[in-house]
Amino acid sequence: MDRVPILRLGRILLVSIQVDLQDQTALALQExxxxxxxxxxxxxxxIDISGxxxxxxxxxxxxxxxxxxxxxxxxxTVVVGMRPAVAITLVExxxxxxxxxxxxxxxxxxxxxxxxxxxxxxxxxxxxxxVSE
Amino acid sequence: MSTGxxxxxxxxxxxxxxxxxxxxxxxxxxxxxxLSLVDQTKVVTAASELARNTLIYGGGGRALLEVxxxxxxxxxxxxxxxxxxxxxxxxxxxxxxxxxxNGFGLGLSxxxxxxxxxxxxxxxxxxxxxxxxxxxR
Numbered sequence: 001m002d003r004v005p006i007l008r009l010g011r012i013l014l015v016s017i018q019v020d021l022q023d024q025t026a027l028a029l030q031e032x033x034x035x036x037x038x039x040x041x042x043x044x045x046x047i048d049i050s051g052x053x054x055x056x057x058x059x060x061x062x063x064x065x066x067x068x069x070x071x072x073x074x075x076x077t078v079v080v081g082m083r084p085a086v087a088i089t090l091v092e093x094x095x096x097x098x099x100x101x102x103x104x105x106x107x108x109x110x111x112x113x114x115x116x117x118x119x120x121x122x123x124x125x126x127x128x129x130x131v132s133e
Numbered sequence: 134m135s136t137g138x139x140x141x142x143x144x145x146x147x148x149x150x151x152x153x154x155x156x157x158x159x160x161x162x163x164x165x166x167x168l169s170l171v172d173q174t175k176v177v178t179a180a181s182e183l184a185r186n187t188l189i190y191g192g193g194g195r196a197l198l199e200v201x202x203x204x205x206x207x208x209x210x211x212x213x214x215x216x217x218x219x220x221x222x223x224x225x226x227x228x229x230x231x232x233x234x235n236g237f238g239l240g241l242s243x244x245x246x247x248x249x250x251x252x253x254x255x256x257x258x259x260x261x262x263x264x265x266x267x268x269x270r
Contacts (some may be wrong), residue, residue: 005143018154019221020156020157021153022149022150022152022153023149023185024149026202045209053160053174053177054156054174054177054178054181055178056178056181056182056185057243058181083174084171085170085171085173085174085175086174088171088174088175089171089174089175089247090244092175092243092247093178093182093243093244093246093247094229094242094243094246095243
């Protein structure tokens with residue numbers, strides 16, 4: 001069984017799904033991510049699904065579950081890069097991904113997550129001050 | 134009238150990985166039938182839902198996938214069949230949000246919305262057969 005790699009970028013965990021997810025792989029990702037959130041003290045999880053050709057009810061439910069688990073563990077999840085055809089299909093199927101925040105791409109997702117974090121805002125403010133001096 | 138060979142493929146559904154194989158085979162045939170990207174995505178998603186039902190509720194079975202033709206275009210059709218416990222109340226099973234308890238309630242009603250034709254044949258103790266068709270536009 002494939003495992004989806006989880007990368008750490010500061011206090012954010014980045015998951016880029018590049019394989020056609022089989023159900024067991026999706027379940028393993030939930031567990032791996034939960035552990036990594038706790039181990040790293042991550043405040044955000046970014047899931048890039050731009051390489052995913054379909055999201056069916058199982059994968060959709062996995063995304064919702066990951067968002068819920070990470071919230072309980074004090075981290076926010078943003079799903080980025082959904083293809084237009086996938087979005088159309090998901091809504092028609094009846095899944096709304098309730099409780100899952102989305103952004104168009106990794107960059108916008110990162111911005112969303114750092115806006116949530118007071119520390120990051122402090123850092124950028126002081127950086128801006130230095131520049132203006 | 135001469136037509137080229139029409140593709141068909143049969144896939145046994147016995148383990149998790151077979152659901153992925155059904156998705157991949159469905160995609161290949163949908164491309165061959167020249168469905169639009171959105172229609173390809175819809176029919177592959179529908180096939181994925183039904184393959185999982187066959188595995189989980191039917192205890193395994195098979196999928197027969199084919200490219201079909203009619204006047205005005207091509208499409209893809211797939212039939213899932215199993216010898217599982219069958220469905221007692223088909224109308225109820227097709228109701229939005231119906232579930233037997235383990236959280237797969239969207240399956241049938243949502244899947245039906247993604248395709249052009251949907252035929253369900255099932256009886257308690259007789260297994261289940263579901264056929265879906267998506268036509269190119």
